[in-house]
């Protein structure tokens with residue numbers, strides 16, 4: 001079973017109240033082959049919400065200057081519990097998000113500047129031994145499997 005960022009399966013849980021569906025991943029969810037989680041919503045944050053970015057010191061700040069790290073950590077822990085309970089050993093997470101981003105995230109300056117790093121949830125999953133792919137990596141893997 002695959003763990004999947006809910007917004008990639010069409011759930012309108014992003015900070016702007018929209019989804020970011022990827023058809024191939026949505027199909028997995030429709031077939032019951034993916035478990036959907038949104039760690040930010042699981043952490044108690046609203047939809048829509050003030051944009052947040054992860055800072056170099058690891059904290060997550062929103063554009064209003066509030067430290068929202070605790071909600072991000074709580075949501076990541078709750079999503080990890082779901083991951084464990086459903087037996088997922090691989091996750092496909094939305095790229096560049098302060099929760100779900102893997103390898104590349106916005107740098108905390110709110111200037112659309114990307115830097116190396118992981119979102120809070122992506123980092124937790126990898127520490128726990130769960131394989132994490134971005135949506136682009138997952139779609140490539142699915143296409144290779146079909147070829």
Ligand code: SF4
Nearest residue numbers: 005007014038094100
């Ligand atoms: S926290 Fe993850 S699942 Fe939720 S909207 Fe952001 S990228 Fe999507």
